Amino acid sequence: VNFPGHKFALAAFSSIIITWLFAMALIMRAGALQAGASGTMLTVFNPNTPQDKIFAAIVNAGAKPIRETSFGFIWVVSGDEPGLSGRLRNEGAIGNYRNLPLSPTIAGCFAFADAKAAEAFQ
Amino acid sequence: MKLMENTLKQTPWYFTPVVILFTGCLVAIVNFGVRSTFGQFTLPISEAHGWPRETYSLAIALQNLLWGIGTPIAGALADRYGSARVLMLGAVLYAFGIVVMNYAGTPFIFHIGGGIIVGMGIAMSSFGIVMAALGRIVPPEKRSWAFGLATASGSLGQFIFSPLVGALIAAYDWHTSLLVLAASTLLIIPFAAPLLVQNSNTTKAGAGETNLSMSQAITKAFGHGSYKLLVAGFFVCGFQLAFITVHLPPYLAEHGLTKEFAGIAMALIGLFNVVGSYTSGIVGGRGEKRIPLSAIYLLRAVAIAGFVLLPITQTTTLVFTAAMGFLWLSTVPLTMGLITVMFGTRYMATLYGFVFLSHQIGSFLGVWLGGKLYDIYGSYDIVWWMSVALGVFAAIVNLPIVEKRAASFAAA
Numbered sequence: 001v002n003f004p005g006h007k008f009a010l011a012a013f014s015s016i017i018i019t020w021l022f023a024m025a026l027i028m029r030a031g032a033l034q035a036g037a038s039g040t041m042l043t044v045f046n047p048n049t050p051q052d053k054i055f056a057a058i059v060n061a062g063a064k065p066i067r068e069t070s071f072g073f074i075w076v077v078s079g080d081e082p083g084l085s086g087r088l089r090n091e092g093a094i095g096n097y098r099n100l101p102l103s104p105t106i107a108g109c110f111a112f113a114d115a116k117a118a119e120a121f122q
Numbered sequence: 123m124k125l126m127e128n129t130l131k132q133t134p135w136y137f138t139p140v141v142i143l144f145t146g147c148l149v150a151i152v153n154f155g156v157r158s159t160f161g162q163f164t165l166p167i168s169e170a171h172g173w174p175r176e177t178y179s180l181a182i183a184l185q186n187l188l189w190g191i192g193t194p195i196a197g198a199l200a201d202r203y204g205s206a207r208v209l210m211l212g213a214v215l216y217a218f219g220i221v222v223m224n225y226a227g228t229p230f231i232f233h234i235g236g237g238i239i240v241g242m243g244i245a246m247s248s249f250g251i252v253m254a255a256l257g258r259i260v261p262p263e264k265r266s267w268a269f270g271l272a273t274a275s276g277s278l279g280q281f282i283f284s285p286l287v288g289a290l291i292a293a294y295d296w297h298t299s300l301l302v303l304a305a306s307t308l309l310i311i312p313f314a315a316p317l318l319v320q321n322s323n324t325t326k327a328g329a330g331e332t333n334l335s336m337s338q339a340i341t342k343a344f345g346h347g348s349y350k351l352l353v354a355g356f357f358v359c360g361f362q363l364a365f366i367t368v369h370l371p372p373y374l375a376e377h378g379l380t381k382e383f384a385g386i387a388m389a390l391i392g393l394f395n396v397v398g399s400y401t402s403g404i405v406g407g408r409g410e411k412r413i414p415l416s417a418i419y420l421l422r423a424v425a426i427a428g429f430v431l432l433p434i435t436q437t438t439t440l441v442f443t444a445a446m447g448f449l450w451l452s453t454v455p456l457t458m459g460l461i462t463v464m465f466g467t468r469y470m471a472t473l474y475g476f477v478f479l480s481h482q483i484g485s486f487l488g489v490w491l492g493g494k495l496y497d498i499y500g501s502y503d504i505v506w507w508m509s510v511a512l513g514v515f516a517a518i519v520n521l522p523i524v525e526k527r528a529a530s531f532a533a534a
Binding site for chain 2 (some may be wrong): 003005023028067070097098099102105106107110
């Protein structure tokens with residue numbers, strides 16, 4: 001019997017990671033916030049947006065900036081008034097997500113990927 | 123020869139080596155992955171019930187204790203009745219325990235479900251049981267590689283389940299997420315099915331294996347000097363890993379690094395762990411196992427000493443976590459390999475179980491002493507240096523291990 005080797009390991013791990021990315025994409029889509037949502041959220045802007053514009057957009061939307069992630073264009077913000085997610089979108093955010101109990105940088109990676117994918121399919 | 127070829131041709135697809143190895147990897151991913159996500163439920167469950175965090179922490183502490191105590195028991199059952207059946211029973215217990223966690227209304231029920239039942243479920247469906255099955259299925263020259271593959275799969279499980287469950291909790295809620303996790307653990311049942319190929323209903327020794335009874339095997343193993351050295355070395359592994367897992371993030375915070383950065387550093391450990399475990403399996407298959415095992419402990423000691431002596435910056439932290447990640451579970455394939463060399467495959471799950479129990483005692487002490495000594499001295503320094511000293515100790519005790527079949531375990 002021929003037992004598999006490194007190629008098998010590479011193929012097995014690759015297929016598992018692809019399945020995982022697909023599952024993450026589905027869950028992130030489910031976690032994308034509708035326009036009426038409020039509370040603490042991750043808000044994603046386009047990567048080339050200047051910091052001052054991002055900050056102004058957050059304030060104009062009536063949100064309180066909580067912290068910036070390592071990416072700079074993804075922020076954790078908060079606000080109690082209903083419709084915060086929609087207002088952030090109107091101010092230029094490409095997607096808003098519930099605050100994931102993970103490192104915001106790691107959460108931000110997935111949020112950005114989902115926001116760009118959603119933008120591409122619109 | 124003709125008969126063997128015909129037999130192989132008649133082997134169903136789900137008993138082929140590729141399927142067995144792949145599904146074995148999936149069992150390890152689910153078992154390790156689900157377990158690694160419980161920390162994310164601390165806040166939502168404690169807040170939902172109005173419990174102090176101690177309640178949740180006690181359940182997880184009990185879970186770890188039962189995982190340690192349960193592993194030799196699960197190993198003994200796997201050696202007697204076959205790994206697949208034990209993995210399947212473990213999956214049912216794992217899922218049931220998570221469901222009890224979900225619906226528990228009192229701390230007592232929560233501790234029974236999340237602590238005792240889940241702990242036993244983890245032990246019975248752990249990658250140690252998978253490795254024992256693979257050890258019997260794959261030829262000796264591929265055994266170490268297969269151990270590395272199974273360990274790397276467990277590491278990969280930790281890496282992929284954490285963001286998955288974080289996103290699930292955010293997208294839905296903790297109730298739904300726990301139920302999804304319970305359902306995930308039930309996947310272990312179909313994943314374990316191909317391992318039924320090595321199941322046994324007999325107490326007779328296989329070819330090239332010892333004819334000792336299980337109790338005799340355990341007694342003889344504990345009378346074997348090299349086994350005792352292996353047990354002592356693996357204690358250190360548990361101590362170092364548990365201490366770093368629990369106390370590195372607050373240590374980094376003390377040195378001005380953000381919680382967010384700590385999250386990245388911990389993720390780096392997970393990533394390099396996959397590479398390190400797999401590499402260790404390859405290295406173990408090429409020659410003596412005790413030398414690389416000793417080197418891993420020594421390198422850990424060097425990495426920890428360097429980290430504590432150098433200024434704590436983002437760069438030194440990333441280098442340290444990458445190095446520790448590479449050395450994280452890379453001890454496992456070599457340790458399992460040494461057990462197989464010394465005692466054969468007949469009782470490998472049981473004997474690995476006792477070695478793993480020592481690991482869990484080390485884990486308990488690493489976490490507990492880390493907190494206790496911090497409270498007394500206001501610093502983690504003493505525990506970091508204990509980790510260095512223990513690393514040197516483990517490097518030394520692994521060197522004299524005699525890497526050949528123990529006389530009392532000679533083939534029947």
